[in-house]
Amino acid sequence: MKHELFAVETLAEGHMVSAQAGSIPVLVLRTGDGQLRALRNTCPHRLATLSKGTLYPAMIASAPGEYEIGDSLVVKCPWHGYEFEVETGRCLGASDGTRVRTYEVWVENGMVCVEAG
């Protein structure tokens, strides 16, 4: 179901906001190059509101000790720090399939819209 959320110019690049798509809490963010992404705004671990956390590039490594700042953005949960890729909803390091749902998001007549529910 389509939900119209807010005017796109109110969301700056590199920031995220919470929104409500019907009964579904949604986190909408804009990447550094202006792309929109939308995720469920609830951490699956202890149900914290993810939009109160941090949006930043993931720390990655090709081998033990080989730290790098990666290209992919993650949302870090404000409570215990679980990190979720904004592109896929995948929880970094969680090979058990822990993830948050992602939603299709686009701009229509200057308004951010998501397909959810």
Add this chain to the structure above:
Amino acid sequence: MATSTTSAPTGTASQASAQLVIDTDVHEEMSSFDEDILPRLAPQWRRFATEYNWAGKGESIADAMPFPYPNSGKRDDWLADAEETGFTPEILRRHLFDQEGVSIGILNGFYHVSAMEGAYEFAVALGAAYNDYQVEHWLESDERLRGSVHVVAHTPHEAAREIDRVAEHPQIVQVFLPTVTDREYGDPYYHPIFEAAQRNGLAVTFHHGTHTRAAQFGFPRYWLEWHMLAPVLAAQTQLASLLTNGVLEKYPELGFIFLETGVAWVPWFMWRMDDHFKYAHNDVPWVTRLPSELMRERIRISTQPLSDVTTRQFQKLIELADADTVYVFSTDWPHFDADSTKVLRDSSLPADLRQKLLSDNALDVLPRLRGLRT
């Protein structure tokens, strides 16, 4: 490279020409970490230096550990709330009493004067100053707060005098000791501290700090290892020391609280200690009761962090070890992994167990709070 032709100061040139002098110990100093080092770091290391609550920006980095959690290790939403004022008594009131519904909050601080290595007389003075600050700035700001006496364990007789002094304040309920890892508190050397705690009707509480080493292998390579292992291994070692040295039997009115070690190790510890006491009792024949019995009566383990078990798993652990009296609720405010009261207000837990976890078990070992029992 330019060549200077400036004359050397009088007397120096002749010495220099007569004798080559090599000084093998000269200390240059940075004027500013942010200007001298930070621009020379790659982006990933800049994140370590600026976002990981790292205390190594000064000249000494020996005890500085990068803490890979942004925002100084505080929960982001609480930190945002405290951004302008810092974590003041007013912010504490809002978070704990208003939002979480906590009734009484026991302050443990993070000022571990017992962890100072050397300069013990100075540490004693710092501890006394901190105790006075805690009373004046925090305890007297809200009657729902309770406090700790911070002492220097290296100087147990001075520690006992400080306990007698600070315990005169009615909101003081416990003595605080960091779970240091270079000595065991069960050693009779430290007993004056326990004696003083008991005569003042206080409990004794233990909490780790960044000085807490992880294990016999020394400091681990990564913070994850340290944070997972150090608090619980240090607590287990100190708890075993108290039990084997007969501290609980020597001070029969004294309760002990271990903070922030998680919950799941407790059944294993009780079973293994009981087993060892049965087959090696002749090693410590002065202990006449099983460790698990003493723990159920007077050892308390705080529930936070409960992030690694479900409510159902926690309940099962309690049933397996008959440990419904052992755990006490804690948030760890305002740290990043703080628990909410909601976790233990879960209606799937039996009402009597919720009551024990949220208040009764704490009241059992904190004599000065017993008047609050309903």
